[in-house]
């Protein structure tokens with residue numbers, strides 16, 4: 001497997017364990033890609049002059065500019081060792097998919113964001129404020145920088161109005177540095193070779209600020225890579241611990257449940273064996289084996305009385321054992337063993353059979369070691385095949401699998417430990 005496939009494979013394993021970290025994993029993957037140029041993205045509402053600003057910053061008409069909603073998909077241009085991203089304008093009323101692209105660009109790919117706001121619009125609106133707040137809090141966490149750019153300032157009537165707008169925005173942004181620019185003035189300054197216009201355009205000052213920000217990208221990337229790596233690792237460790245304890249809990253329950261069943265089953269078999277011994281110890285001949293004749297079919301014979309006594313003892317034993325099976329949810333046969341005759345679908349019938357029991361049978365079944373061992377073995381087997389017990393076993397298997405997935409994700413994550421790129 002090539003290193004990039006290995007990384008994808010590892011990312012997939014981590015993603016399966018932590019689906020909520022999809023974005024961070026994608027970002028971490030980008031941060032790990034060697035030799036990636038720093039990425040500068042414009043972000044802001046449509047028609048606020050984002051594409052034109054990028055064109056002026058890089059000195060070429062790389063992105064399409066128009067007096068309407070123009071940029072609809074993410075545009076990308078590599079220039080002077082920087083990747084410039086032109087994002088569609090944000091405006092929830094127009095097309096949420098475009099907004100999605102712009103945000104994806106801002107959050108996923110970019111190292112530096114130019115948050116663009118057109119001066120003629122005055123203050124930032126609610127959507128801009130909340131986006132800027134999110135970008136700033138991300139900057140605190142990831143050290144990715146956002147530069148606030150007030151565009152198209154030439155459209156304001158005079159300097160005083162510009163100051164008014166800037167003061168209003170300063171109040172909204174807790175005095176975040178605001179770069180006032182005019183692409184129009186800059187172009188005029190370049191075309192006419194007028195230095196004053198160039199300076200008044202604010203673009204050279206923005207370029208200097210951008211240059212400083214770009215110088216910090218390598219350090220910021222390293223910080224962010226370690227931050228994301230450590231956060232994901234902590235979450236994976238947490239997940240692993242939670243899954244470990246879930247599995248332990250289920251295994252404990254499985255063992256305890258079985259212990260409770262074994263204890264109850266042994267107790268009832270002991271009790272039944274004792275009662276049966278008393279029944280079988282009756283003195284005198286065993287009349288139960290003497291068949292009834294036609295002549296005394298309606299008479300109470302010693303044979304009938306004895307068979308009746310054995311039958312009552314046997315039924316009592318079965319009822320007592322069945323009570324234990326019932327308590328532990330193991331009275332019905334597993335689905336695969338069920339027949340069309342409902343009354344035969346019980347564990348008792350399956351284990352004890354339907355033949356008539358005589359003294360010898362009862363002694364062998366309940367009082368002798370092989371019989372008792374068989375009962376223990378058979379009832380336990382059916383207990384393990386009972387619905388709840390099978391469900392518990394499945395939960396244990398699933399919890400084991402989930403733990404293995406967390407283990408693998410953690411190992412995969414460790415294989416992706418960031419390494420610092422040589423400057």
Ligand SMILES: Nc1nc2c(ncn2[C@@H]2O[C@H](COP(=O)(O)OP(=O)(O)OP(=O)(O)O)[C@@H](O)[C@H]2O)c(=O)[nH]1
Nearest residue numbers: 046047048049050051052066069070071089152183
């Ligand atoms: N007067 C003036 N107009 C500008 C300036 N910057 C851009 N414009 C004009 O504003 C309009 C919109 O500019 P774009 O750069 O296409 O705006 P955008 O933000 O990229 O718009 P979308 O791609 O739709 O999101 C165009 O007509 C530009 O020529 C400026 O500094 N001054």
Ligand SMILES: [Mg+2]
Nearest residue numbers: 050051070071
């Ligand atoms: Mg545009």
